Amino acid sequence: MxxxxxxxxxxxxxxDHLSPFRQAVIAIVGDREGFPYEEAYHRMRYHSDMLSLEMGGAGAMESGSSTELMRRRRFELALAEFGIALSEEQASAMQAAYIGCQFNIxxxxxxxxxxxxxxxxxxxxxxxxxxxxxxxxxxxxxxxxxxxxxxxxxxxxxxxxxxxxxxxxxxxxxxxxxxxxxxxxxxxxxxxxxxxxxxxxxxxxxxxxxxxxxxxxxxxxxxxxxxxxxxxxxxxx
Incomplete structure (x- = not known):
């Protein structure tokens, strides 16, 4: 058989993968009334996939400066689409907050x-x-x-x-x-x-x-x- x-x-x-994303955004830029967290989350996932592919795929994404750049950039690109311009420092802090609550599942x-x-x-x-x-x-x-x-x-x-x-x-x-x-x-x-x-x-x-x-x-x-x-x-x- x-x-x-x-x-x-x-x-x-x-x-729910949206939960750590929402927590990370709020931690760095505050909870903005009417902000479309779900839509922004989907754009972050999209940019994450595209940047990862450009860098050689997930096999190349374990650690290192290039990985940190990708993870920071996905937040910069996604939030820019919704009128929030992040500095490098803010994007790095948002990524750190995101990782910090990603394993509380x-x-x-x-x-x-x-x-x-x-x-x-x-x-x-x-x-x-x-x-x-x-x-x-x-x-x-x-x-x-x-x-x-x-x-x-x-x-x-x-x-x-x-x-x-x-x-x-x-x-x-x-x-x-x-x-x-x-x-x-x-x-x-x-x-x-x-x-x-x-x-x-x-x-x-x-x-x-x-x-x-x-x-x-x-x-x-x-x-x-x-x-x-x-x-x-x-x-x-």
Whole structure:
């Protein structure tokens, strides 16, 4: 019998990634009435992806002055789009505040319970996330998922050498876990990295669109869309 795999993105899929962003912005420039934190967060994610690619991908992003520059620049570029000009010092302080609360993680309601049910039901359950290896693994440790998802099923692009949406990342996961694309489901929030990447690799995709964003293109269609873990559980189980 073919192994069935269910793989989850980490940031903004297992936990609310907006929370540390909002805290960091407020810490440096104050809480501005009517500021679109969610929209600004999406632009920060976009600039983070683009700058990372320019610098060689997540595998090159573990540490060093170039990494600090990228992390600072993503805040400068994102907030500039909303009329907030950050000095280098402010952007660096915002990044430091962001990192400072990034590992204080509360998973979405029902997330851990769904993973437990999938494991119990016999699925191959794993994680696939973009980012520097040590940085992402710290988040996974903070969520205390090791007893459910063994380390060999925790895939971080910085270690693999390719970033989502590169289909080689998804093929690597299939190869290591003994699963096949047609029996693999990916759950993620990013249209570009998760929906497009997994569909191009031949996987099924559930777009975890809890922020109710609009599709970024008409060329790809996720198999399903869910806005919370109750809906995800119904789709998967």
């Amino acid at each position: 073919e192994k069935k795999g269910v793989f989850f993105d980490v940031d903004d899929t297992l936990y 509360t998973m979405f309601e029902g997330a851990k319970e769904l993973i437990e049910r999938l494991v119990k039901a016999g699925y191959v359950v794993g994680l696939l996330t973009n980012g520097a290896e040590n940085h992402q693994l710290r988040k996974i440790r903070a969520m205390e998922l090791d007893h459910l998802i063994p380390s060999e099923r925790q895939f971080v692009s910085g270690k693999i050498g390719w970033d989502k949406p590169d289909i080689r990342v998804f093929h690597h996961v299939n190869e290591v876990t003994g699963t096949r694309p047609e029996n693999s489901v990916y759950i993620g929030d990013s249209w570009r990295n998760d929906v497009i990447g997994a569909l191009e690799a031949g996987w099924s995709v559930i777009w975890f669109n809890h922020r109710e964003a609009s599709p970024e293109s008409g060329e790809h269609t996720p198999n399903h869309t869910a806005v919370n873990y109750e809906q995800l559980a119904k789709l998967l189980l």
